[in-house]
Amino acid sequence: METIVGKINEILWGPWFIYGILLIGLFFSIITRFLQVRHIKDMFVLMFKGEKSDKGISSFQAMSIALSGRVGTGNIAGTATAIGMGGPGAVFWMWAIAFIGAATAYVESTLAQIYKEEKDTEYRGGPAFYIEKGMGQKWFAVIFAIAALAAMLILMPGVQSNAIATAVENAFDVKTWITGLIIVVLLGTIIIGGVKWIANAAQIIVPFMALAYILMAIIIIAMNIKEVPAVFSLIFSSAFGAQEIFGGIIGSAIAWGVKRGIYSNEAGQGTGAHPAAAAEVSHPAKQGIVQAASVYIDTLLICSATAFMILFTGMYNVHDEKAADGSYVYVGDFNKGGLTGEEQITFAKSIKEGAAFTQYAVDSSLPGFGGPFVAIALFFFAFTTIMAYYYIAETNVAYLFTGATEKVVIWLAKFAILISAFYGTIRTSDLAWALGDVGLGLMVWINVLAILIIMKPAIVALKDYEKQKKEGKDPVFDPRKLGIKGADFWVDYNEKRENK
Secondary structure (H helix, E strand, C coil), rough: HHHHHHHHHHHHHHHHHHHHHHHHHHHHHCCCCCHHHHHHHHHHHHHCCCCCCCCECCCCHHHHHHHHHCCCHHHHHHHHHHHHHHHHHHHHHHHHHHHHHHHHHHHHHHHHHHHHHHHEEEEEEHHHHHHHHHHHHHHHHHHHHHHHCCCCHHHHHHHHHHHHHHHHHHHCCHHHHHHHHHHHHHHHHHHHCCCCHHHHHHHHHHHHHHHHHHHHHHHHHHHCCCHHHHHHHHHHHHHHCCCCCCCHHHHHHHHHHHHHHHHCCCCCCCCCCHHHHCCCCCHHHHHHHHHHHHHHHHHHHHHHHHHHHHHHHCCCEEEECCCCCCEECCCCCCCCCCHHHHHHHHHHHHCCCCCHHHHHHHHHHHHCCCHHHHHHHHHHHHHHHHHHHHHHHHHHHHHHHCCCHHHHHHHHHHHHHHHHHHHHCCHHHHHHHHHHHHHHHHHHHHHHHHHHHHHEEEEEHHHHHHHHCCCCCCCCCCHHHCCCCCCHHHHHHHHHHHHH
């Protein structure tokens, strides 16, 4: 099974695809004139302006759901794995993909708003919706929806639940299947209530967990403040192969930084576009700009927090990509009482890349605190991600089915994600991550191709937003004036507004 999944990932995540994602993000950055820099103030102002309604959720709730999907095990275990496989330089490439990925997030989220629908008194939208309406190719939209269901319900929940169970077992010696049952009960309670319950839970849990985690990173950085110049120098020099120890693994630094960066911030994957469509806003560009901010928060803040804790404390090993025997180019300073010399090195090499790096990093500065803290952080991060996966799956069910059939399939989706989450707690982490990469790769392939073809309405919407802002107006979207076809929701919305 692992061999088959590995071969699929070699195809999905080939070098040309890794570099292609970087180029596409750069292209969107250029064509939007680097909106992620020009509109950084608007990102955080608009975040708190939108109000929820009976049919839609607020901008902050939509961003919280998107962040709950973005902020997961990738921020802790994924960042650590990127360092373990690509060295400190991988952190720079995670930053790079976040910066240019913010423009990609804007495009996909704005398209989701433009082509959203009102279905069963709720706003629905996402890649399947904008692929059908923007490209006029329903078959391609159906392929995305099916791929999204496979990824969100089967392939990816196990990565999150596996990370939770492993961290909890390491910290509290709780059997993985017990953690699995706890996850199932809590998740089942929330997803029964649908999007509104998910939004309410996300807007409370996500800000709390992110702030607590960043605060811990600040404490560790403060305790190692003298190392700041050296750590930043190490990141940048390793990213371009200039650092002697890591000079031979520049390819791994780029590949793992981009792969784990996309896994974490999900820019281009289309997942953030689903909750973006549910927001109650007067102009699609508003939510697109807010969703761009969520990429920054995810990677530039939370992933960086993990990276800094690990790098400042030296608690990491780095594999040699060219060695067939799994040897290392660098072995971290993992200390264990009573061991000396070769025994200490053997012990250090036994520490597997992932959440363990972060746990040891916190423990080295605050003894006895690392395991419990990281386990609790991982629980919140990963649990809310599984919660977001369900919402995305439900949206794609709503696209594929209607009426009584839709209701039946939604209940089947609830059971499917609960089973996948539980199964993830008892399977090997390597297989969980490999399956997650397959799910991610499928969605990125389809979605990126689609938004490259139909990006024009998102660019037109941005120019319209900027024009109205310059005129001192609160931007309101009218697709008829902009020549955008297929935006039926907004045509009806404006006709109702004009008739009042």
